[in-house]
Amino acid sequence: MTTSSLQPGAKIPATIVTGFLGAGKTTLIRNLLTNANGKRIALIVNEFGDMGFDGSLVNGCADPDCAAEEVVELTNGCICCTVADDFLPTMEMLLARDNPPEHIVIETSGLALPQPLVRAFSWPSVKPKVTVDGVVTVLDAAALAEGRIALDEDALAAQRAADEALDHDSPVEELFHDQLRCADLVVLNKADLVSEDALKQVHEKIAADVRPAVHVVTSEKGTLPIEVLLGRGSAAEDDMADRHEHHHHHDDHDHDHDDDDHDHHHDDHHHDHHHHDDFESHVLAVSSFASLKDAEAKVLEAMAQKGVLRIKGAVKIEGKAAPAMVQAVGPRVETWFAAGAESSGRLVVIGLKGLDLTAVRGLLGELTAAA
Ligand SMILES: Nc1nc2c(ncn2[C@@H]2O[C@H](COP(=O)(O)OP(=O)(O)OP(=O)(O)O)[C@@H](O)[C@H]2O)c(=O)[nH]1
Helix, strand or coil: CCCCCCCCCCCEEEEEEECCCCCCHHHHHHHHHHCCCCCCEEEEECCCHHHCCCHHHEECCCCCCCCCCCEEEECCCCEEEECCCCHHHHHHHHHCCCCCCCEEEEECCCCCCHHHHHHHCCCCCCCCCEEEEEEEEEEEHHHHHCCCCCCCHHHHHHHHHHCCCCCCCCCHHHHHHHHHHCCCEEEEECHHHCCHHHHHHHHHHHHCCCCCCCEEEECCCCCCCHHHHCCCCCCHHHCCCCCCCHHHHHHHHHHHHHHHHHHHHHHHCCCCCCCCCCEEEEEEECCCECCHHHHHHHHHHHHCCCCEEEEEEEECECCCCCCEEEEEECCEEEEEECCCCCCCCEEEEEEECCCCHHHHHHHHCEECCCC
């Protein structure tokens, strides 16, 4: 099965993974690459060393234009390159390859602010070809439960002092808030190390810093389904207004009111009997929709049901030969006709265990026998 659903000529989606030292970014990404299912992912990191790839996963680079130490090919078809000097040249080099990646994942250094990196995607050589699919902020739930941002705050301070590119005047808490504010998905990692109650408190503590409609999921060792991590379609580079950096922070609560519903959604799907979120996915057979608009409206409504994170598939629209592709994540639903494609007449619904399947079925269709 291929997970690629790019429209022809579509921009390559890029996912930015942020989070402080030791939060579990590398662990999460390693997991993601292992479960790439043949999707060709390019990974941009500051240091290869961190990734801990074993030799069997690494090949020499086939591209004569790139220095071997800057780019490595992984045997699962993925590529990994380091940001040697600057982010943009690395990106341009990736885009110029004969066989460009299907998805780009960028691991930021723990102290980098995501906002300036997202803005770099508006650069003329990059903007037409790539879009920010989502900013994933990984948090160390164990450290946060103890009232710390990183378990090893001394190491964090040392990392900070050593990095001349950083603005040393802003307190580390501000960086933390900014990483949260820019997130399209927040991962509360290391859930195995904390109690249910502590996890709940951490969740409450960060809630005000997370933008409305952003999901907070918990994980152990960053193990999350690829569909939850990738394909969020946030186009963050065109949506910076609400991802502001620290200084406007106090205004945030005003925005939050109209989205109380969403916030409740996040709040009640955690902390049942397990320390990490379990996910479930269902395949629904959909008869047909009256129009693209009708499909969009129903899928949007289904996305608002408790626990639903993602809906995708290809469905029939009455009177149309071409099937409509459906991609939905968070508050965004995209539909488009894909001439020549087969309509599976099916939608895959992915979400947290216990999602409101009855409501979703009422809106979209029936479970297929295979599900
Ligand atoms: N117990 C537990 N340990 C974890 C979990 N996730 C990661 N770790 C461990 O935490 C340590 C840091 O994880 P990394 O993935 O290297 O963290 P990072 O955010 O990439 O850290 P830097 O690259 O140093 O910024 C490693 O020893 C991991 O094995 C988790 O869910 N539970």
